[in-house]
Amino acid sequence: MSWLDDLGDDDEPEFDEADVRVRPNPKANRPRTKRRPAHSDAEIARVLGVDRGRYTVLVDEDLPNEHTVLATRARELRKMPIVTGDRARVVGDTSGDEGTLARIVGIEERTSLLRRSADDTDQVERVIVANADQMLVVVAAADPEPRPRLVDRYLVAALDAGIRPLLVVTKTDLADPAEFLAHFDGLDLEVFTSGREEMPLQRIGAALVGHSTVFVGHSGVGKSTLVNALVPDARRATGHVNEVTGRGRHTSSSTVSLRYRGEGGNGWVIDTPGVRSFGLGHVDPANILRAFTDLAEIAEECPRGCTHLPDAPDCAIVEAVAEGRLGPGGAARLDSLQRLLETFAKKAQEPGA
Numbered sequence: 001m002s003w004l005d006d007l008g009d010d011d012e013p014e015f016d017e018a019d020v021r022v023r024p025n026p027k028a029n030r031p032r033t034k035r036r037p038a039h040s041d042a043e044i045a046r047v048l049g050v051d052r053g054r055y056t057v058l059v060d061e062d063l064p065n066e067h068t069v070l071a072t073r074a075r076e077l078r079k080m081p082i083v084t085g086d087r088a089r090v091v092g093d094t095s096g097d098e099g100t101l102a103r104i105v106g107i108e109e110r111t112s113l114l115r116r117s118a119d120d121t122d123q124v125e126r127v128i129v130a131n132a133d134q135m136l137v138v139v140a141a142a143d144p145e146p147r148p149r150l151v152d153r154y155l156v157a158a159l160d161a162g163i164r165p166l167l168v169v170t171k172t173d174l175a176d177p178a179e180f181l182a183h184f185d186g187l188d189l190e191v192f193t194s195g196r197e198e199m200p201l202q203r204i205g206a207a208l209v210g211h212s213t214v215f216v217g218h219s220g221v222g223k224s225t226l227v228n229a230l231v232p233d234a235r236r237a238t239g240h241v242n243e244v245t246g247r248g249r250h251t252s253s254s255t256v257s258l259r260y261r262g263e264g265g266n267g268w269v270i271d272t273p274g275v276r277s278f279g280l281g282h283v284d285p286a287n288i289l290r291a292f293t294d295l296a297e298i299a300e301e302c303p304r305g306c307t308h309l310p311d312a313p314d315c316a317i318v319e320a321v322a323e324g325r326l327g328p329g330g331a332a333r334l335d336s337l338q339r340l341l342e343t344f345a346k347k348a349q350e351p352g353a
């Protein structure tokens, strides 16, 4: 049985959270003493998926006895989000045997955190994945229609989180993506195109080796279809795009990590449910500029508080491009930077754009 079968199993007995209660600590600010060990027996496990308060975690990763364990969270963690990709500290029964339930007592420091802010269509800020170092933005050439602005929003979120973005255009059997792709000419973005009969699995696979890559994109663009092709035992459900609205139906409802095993090595693939919008309220625009290393260097000569937008007075980047100092690609790069900065600046006005 795969651990995926555990997700959505309604027959499990209700677990009483009181069972994992920890005693309140009246000396909360005192350093820990030997009498209250900080769960020194905890094992580090990778969170693969979360379903209604139950975490599927992988213990002894890459060791011969690697196995999945079902775990609940300790009360002492309160509302701290624990998400797919987190490295959790687990205690209790970590045998993974039928009917056992381990307990997450903490998480290790994260190397990255991808989240989206609350916006008009979703009032809750969501943490999507921890410790990913790549984001594969999936967009369809048609059905649903590609929306450059949604892709921009993903790119902004990735750059802000220090995650390297990649782009794949699916359904190239339905439409030619050239016009859409022209939007991204100025970015350092590895781009893949994929169609019903010609998925570039070798190329995408090569990009996954040694990385933790989160697949994001609007519902119905083909994220799970790609994941299934890349990870033979993934068995992710795939759905049909609603023909009337062109909108996907949100076939995937939870985020899961799956191991990619390629010729050149392994990696982690994280399939996420499609979203309609992507709030960027948490983003620091300085991080967007930082991702354009060549332009960021020039921006050091900009006046303080420079927006780098077309109407910015004395913007050093705008001047450098106008003088042709950045070569033929300079204008496209500046254009991309400005579009992303504008995407961020406009976030309040058009959250779903």
Ligand SMILES: Nc1nc2c(ncn2[C@@H]2O[C@H](COP(=O)(O)OP(=O)(O)OP(=O)(O)O)[C@@H](O)[C@H]2O)c(=O)[nH]1
Pocket (backbone or CB within 6 Å): 170, 171, 172, 173, 174, 194, 195, 196, 197, 217, 218, 219, 220, 221, 222, 223, 224, 225, 226, 237, 238, 239, 240, 241, 248, 249, 250, 251, 252, 253, 272, 273, 274, 275
């Ligand atoms: N024509 C064509 N259809 C595709 C292609 N890739 C995926 N599809 C179809 O698009 C539909 C949606 O695919 P999914 O993989 O479920 O999309 P998803 O992005 O995982 O959607 P959510 O889980 O709802 O976010 C399915 O019917 C797929 O068969 C492609 O390259 N060409």
Ligand SMILES: [Mg+2]
Pocket (backbone or CB within 6 Å): 223, 224, 225, 236, 237, 238, 251, 252, 272, 273, 274
């Ligand atoms: Mg899906």
